[in-house]
Amino acid sequence: MTVVVDGVYYDREVGEEVLITSIEGNVVRFMYEDGEEDSWEVDDLSELRSFLEPANEIAVQADRSLHVKVKAMFDDTIIPEYKSLGAAGFDLHISEDVTVPALKVVLDTSEKEWKVSLTDNHAVVGTGLAFEIPLGFEMEIRDRSSNMFKDVKILTFNGTIDSDYRGEVKLHLTNLGSEDVHLKKGDRVAQGVIKRIEQVSFIQTDTLSDTARGSGGFGHTGK
DSSP: OOOOTTOEEEETTTTEEEEEEEEETTEEEEEETTSOEEEEEOSOGGGGGGTEEEOSHHHHHHHOOOOOEEEESSTTOOOOOOSSTTOSOEEEEOSSOEEEOOOOEEEEOSSSSOEEEEOOOEEEEEOSEEEEOOTTEEEEEEEOGGGGGSSSOEEEOOEEEOTTOOSOOEEEEEEOSSSOEEEOTTOEEEEEEEEEOOOOOOOOOSOOOOOSSTTOOTTTTOO
16 A cells, blocks of 8 residues: 555544654654644555555545556547545546437338337447556446436446457447437446456366256246
8 A cells, every 4th residue: 555645544443534744764644633643663654554544535546556548539538537435436428419319119001011110229429538458457337327317218238348459438328218318428428447357267077066056047046
């Protein structure tokens, strides 16, 4: 963990937050919430990891060891950022106006046998962003939970951005409502989450270990 001046950290040993006021060599001076000052003398700042947790934006930013390069495709592209210290995802804004059509039932009576069809209620829109995800990580595209609590029902198709993809991130949108939805450039319609992943070795076999569930599929645990 990186400890920095003006960083606020939660001290698990005393149960309160401390403000780092100065770092001189191996001496870290800090202030408790009541204004009382004290100091730690450590051989290595990493020793503080055992009892300190970052508690403000300065401390969190300093402690982030994973760096993700992002390329703006346009001058006015909105670069992602986390909106709170505990946020897992960051908003993705669209880079152009787009209309997501509603799903409608079309009845064709021009022929002897009437035909019923459904209109396409999807649209693909760009974010104006390209990422360089570190090897061993992925970026998940997720829907924003707040989308389902609005009058306009827009669903973003969940997807994965692989670490070797360098193209623009685009969003696949679905309109679950009965009216066309018009989205404006800059609207937040999805979120991204950076996650660690692992590639595995597959071993072909004729037998698998037994479990209580076995081959039980959908609904095997009951209604």
